[in-house]
Amino acid sequence: MATKPIEKDTNVFVTGNEVVAxxxxxxxxxxxxxYPITPQNEIMHYWTRLAPQHDRRFxxxxxxxxxxxxxxxxxxxxxxxxxxxxxxxxxLMQEPITMAEMMRIPLVVVVxxxxxxxxxxxxxxxxxxxxxxxxxxxxxxxxxxxxxxxQDLYDYTIKAFNTAWKYRVPTIVLGDGYxxxxxxxxxxxxxxxRGIEMEPTTPFVGAEGCPGVDRDPRxxxxxxxxxxxxxxxxxxxxxxxxxxxxxxxEYEESDIDDAEIVVxxxxxVSRACKEAVKALRKDGFKVGYFRPITLRPFPEKQxxxxxxxxxxxxxxxxxxxxxxxxxxxxxxxxxxxxxxxxKPGKGVSAQELVEKVKSMMD
Amino acid sequence: MAxxxxxxxxxxxxxxxxxxKTHKFCPGCGHGIVLKALGEAIDELGIQDKVIFTVDIGCxxxxxxxxNVDTVQTHHGRxxxxxxGIKRATPDKICIAYMGDGGGYAIGSQHLVNxxxxxxxxxxxxxxxxxxxxxxGQMAPTTLPGQKTETSPYxxxxxxxxxxxxxxxxxxxxxxxxxxxxxGTVAKPKVLKKYFKKALEAQMNGSGFSFVEAxxxxxxxxxxxxxxxxxxxxxxxxxxxxxxxxxxxGEGGKAE
Amino acid sequence: xxxxxRIMLAGEGGQGVQSVAMILSEASYxxxxxxxxxxxxxxxxxxxxxxxxxxxxxxxxxGSPKFDDADIIVALSDRAVRxxxxxxxxxxxxxxxxxxxxxARKDLPxxxxxxxxxxxSAHEIANTELHVRVFNVIIMGAVLGLTHMVPEEDIxxxxxxxxxxxxEADPSLRDMNYTALRKGMELVG
Numbered sequence: 001m002a003t004k005p006i007e008k009d010t011n012v013f014v015t016g017n018e019v020v021a022x023x024x025x026x027x028x029x030x031x032x033x034x035y036p037i038t039p040q041n042e043i044m045h046y047w048t049r050l051a052p053q054h055d056r057r058f059x060x061x062x063x064x065x066x067x068x069x070x071x072x073x074x075x076x077x078x079x080x081x082x083x084x085x086x087x088x089x090x091x092l093m094q095e096p097i098t099m100a101e102m103m104r105i106p107l108v109v110v111v112x113x114x115x116x117x118x119x120x121x122x123x124x125x126x127x128x129x130x131x132x133x134x135x136x137x138x139x140x141x142x143x144x145x146x147x148x149x150x151q152d153l154y155d156y157t158i159k160a161f162n163t164a165w166k167y168r169v170p171t172i173v174l175g176d177g178y179x180x181x182x183x184x185x186x187x188x189x190x191x192x193x194r195g196i197e198m199e200p201t202t203p204f205v206g207a208e209g210c211p212g213v214d215r216d217p218r219x220x221x222x223x224x225x226x227x228x229x230x231x232x233x234x235x236x237x238x239x240x241x242x243x244x245x246x247x248x249x250e251y252e253e254s255d256i257d258d259a260e261i262v263v264x265x266x267x268x269v270s271r272a273c274k275e276a277v278k279a280l281r282k283d284g285f286k287v288g289y290f291r292p293i294t295l296r297p298f299p300e301k302q303x304x305x306x307x308x309x310x311x312x313x314x315x316x317x318x319x320x321x322x323x324x325x326x327x328x329x330x331x332x333x334x335x336x337x338x339x340x341x342x343k344p345g346k347g348v349s350a351q352e353l354v355e356k357v358k359s360m361m362d
Numbered sequence: 363m364a365x366x367x368x369x370x371x372x373x374x375x376x377x378x379x380x381x382x383k384t385h386k387f388c389p390g391c392g393h394g395i396v397l398k399a400l401g402e403a404i405d406e407l408g409i410q411d412k413v414i415f416t417v418d419i420g421c422x423x424x425x426x427x428x429x430n431v432d433t434v435q436t437h438h439g440r441x442x443x444x445x446x447g448i449k450r451a452t453p454d455k456i457c458i459a460y461m462g463d464g465g466g467y468a469i470g471s472q473h474l475v476n477x478x479x480x481x482x483x484x485x486x487x488x489x490x491x492x493x494x495x496x497x498x499g500q501m502a503p504t505t506l507p508g509q510k511t512e513t514s515p516y517x518x519x520x521x522x523x524x525x526x527x528x529x530x531x532x533x534x535x536x537x538x539x540x541x542x543x544x545x546g547t548v549a550k551p552k553v554l555k556k557y558f559k560k561a562l563e564a565q566m567n568g569s570g571f572s573f574v575e576a577x578x579x580x581x582x583x584x585x586x587x588x589x590x591x592x593x594x595x596x597x598x599x600x601x602x603x604x605x606x607x608x609x610x611x612g613e614g615g616k617a618e
Numbered sequence: 619x620x621x622x623x624r625i626m627l628a629g630e631g632g633q634g635v636q637s638v639a640m641i642l643s644e645a646s647y648x649x650x651x652x653x654x655x656x657x658x659x660x661x662x663x664x665x666x667x668x669x670x671x672x673x674x675x676x677x678x679x680x681g682s683p684k685f686d687d688a689d690i691i692v693a694l695s696d697r698a699v700r701x702x703x704x705x706x707x708x709x710x711x712x713x714x715x716x717x718x719x720x721x722a723r724k725d726l727p728x729x730x731x732x733x734x735x736x737x738x739s740a741h742e743i744a745n746t747e748l749h750v751r752v753f754n755v756i757i758m759g760a761v762l763g764l765t766h767m768v769p770e771e772d773i774x775x776x777x778x779x780x781x782x783x784x785x786e787a788d789p790s791l792r793d794m795n796y797t798a799l800r801k802g803m804e805l806v807g
Contacts, residue, residue, distance in 0.1 A: 013647040013648075038659075177659075182654060184680065268682065275681030
């Protein structure tokens with residue numbers, strides 16, 4: 001193997017797309033398959049510049065269907081592979097992701113959300129939560145990490161490969177156009193230096209030996225003949241998903257104990273939430289902060305515990321309630337009211353949240 | 363379940379999976395002949411240990427466990443894409459994509475065309491039976507003018523539904539030098555096997571993309587008896603779709 | 619008390635707004651500050667107003683990449699004046715170039731609507747005294763003069779790095795850039 005792309009800790013001031021490319025390199029991803037769409041293009045731009053220096057490969061496909069399915073093919077050979085997309089590309093990506101769900105292919109997809117519906121903007125949104133968590137014809141057997149900035153993009157891109165391969169589940173790193181294009185500080189590191197061992201990859205097809213002679217051939221299918229057969233398959237998938245769910249769930253919270261209002265936001269919006277809560281606390285307001293990091297599986301119990309007995313929950317997102325729907329599922333039966341602060345396709349600032357919370361306190 | 367076949371002639375190709383025979387295709391279906399020719403090609407080239415087989419949805423998916431070869435069933439039309447992904451990740455494998463006319467020329471046409479354009483070192487095999495078999499006999503890109511199907515009950519109108527797709531001609535026109543493109547027929551299985559071998563060799567020696575269309579039969583949806591089935595294959599189909607090599611590495615090539 | 623500064627630079631494509639933001643944010647990052655820089659992008663980047671959003675703070679981690687109220691606004695063209703309108707607030711230090719049209723002047727905030735309204739003649743100075751190419755360095759000086767986000771020497775070092783070859787080939791370029799930087803600082807000083 002070639003030398004490690006990142007030997008020692010490196011502090012840089014770069015865009016999020018560059019961070020993703022470096023993280024995939026550091027995670028020992030061997031090949032990226034991709035199709036151009038803003039705002040994820042620079043992931044491919046950096047990857048194609050860096051990859052040949054480290055014996056990695058790239059294939060530019062004809063569309064996102066192909067990007068997803070070629071990635072599935074690559075992964076099935078036991079190769080750490082990934083793709084990246086956004087917006088309308090995330091729609092097309094649902095088809096390969098459902099195949100990965102059904103066949104438990106450790107597909108890794110980085111999504112940089114842009115405005116929707118339709119082509120909308122190339123800029124930013126949090127409107128691909130539904131798609132990433134539950135898109136496709138199926139039950140959402142995926143893991144979705146919602147990152148809030150560059151350190152997250154680095155950490156969770158690496159983690160996504162391990163989650164995917166450890167549990168054999170399609171895993172999505174959910175970023176957005178802001179994170180893709182903005183520059184901020186990040187520390188890049190060799191995963192081994194943090195005690196992170198990359199999960200070994202094993203081939204589905206093309207393992208050693210002649211099939212039918214030295215070993216049984218392997219047949220992977222996603223089509224079943226009877227309802228009964230399918231029921232068993234889906235129940236098995238669910239049992240498997242449930243078995244690792246608790247290990248995978250991640251969230252962040254602060255100032256919960258005496259809080260009257262809990263502000264909930266994910267991704268880059270959580271930064272505004274965090275900042276607003278900090279400012280409000282300084283002014284003596286009893287406000288808490290909760291951020292789901294995994295949107296799928298969603299930290300339902302943890303959120304329920306955080307908002308138990310509170311006066312109100314404020315759901316903040318750059319979408320019309322896509323995260324809130326995940327929250328209400330988790331909080332079903334509780335009486336705590338959920339106030340909405342939705343800005344579909346637009347960023348949320350700490351300042352406006354401070355005003356919002358103050359108005360709720362009146 | 364498996365029938366004892368030891369006394370049944372002719373012998374199966376060595377790479378066939380005997381446990382899954384007799385196969386699941388309809389009586390009179392051409393898939394068995396195509397897969398036999400392919401099995402013999404794999405045997406004669408001695409590549410069973412290196413082959414990875416990918417199959418499309420449609421009747422092709424019944425080939426999921428046909429060979430003693432690792433096999434992935436994909437989604438409708440996506441087989442060339444999955445096969446490409448496998449080949450790109452493991453270039454030393456010999457990767458075969460197996461699909462029908464709907465998968466290759468309609469829903470997955472972009473994958474076929476672009477695999478050819480990129481000169482992917484895969485072997486793409488497309489079975490042309492002029493209709494969507496698995497879904498119950500709808501019109502396909504390859505349905506002949508005037509041919510009746512479930513979605514062209516008065517016969518395919520060229521005015522309304524266009525000309526049949528001529529895949530090998532299209533692929534040969536765009537493929538790079540080094541690519542191999544041919545159209546065979548289940549009426550001539552030995553020639554078909556030869557085409558498969560040359561296609562696989564193009565992949566093995568890295569000369570380029572390889573594509574073979576096989577004219578095949580579908581008596582179930584054609585609603586034909588044995589005689590009429592064969593008559594359609596060797597008559598109107600053969601007329602519409604000339605067989606032969608359309609592109610041969612180093613030779614160019616044209617239809618017979 | 620947080621010293622967070624929210625800076626919005628707006629100009630026409632080619633006025634160098636993004637390179638100013640890039641150099642300033644990178645120099646601030648190197649000086650150990652918390653920094654966030656995001657260019658506006660989208661279809662606007664083709665023929666639209668180019669906007670750079672920067673946030674710089676000594677301690678506090680930066681929250682959302684974009685913001686509603688800017689502490690410092692620099693508007694360099696007619697269209698830029700209109701583009702920044704929503705970001706003006708009573709605490710804003712508002713800088714605009716004297717080359718904007720009389721029509722655009724009508725859209726400027728009133729003196730009492732902002733903390734400070736500063737007209738600078740960067741365009742004119744660049745064209746008459748220096749060179750049109752250092753227009754953006756004058757702007758950089760102006761932003762530096764208003765924020766003192768990093769020592770002047772750091773920006774000089776950044777320029778040195780960015781234009782190493784050009785400076786080497788023609789040392790007078792170095793002087794011109796340094797003069798432009800100083801001019802910019804003086805314009806707001």
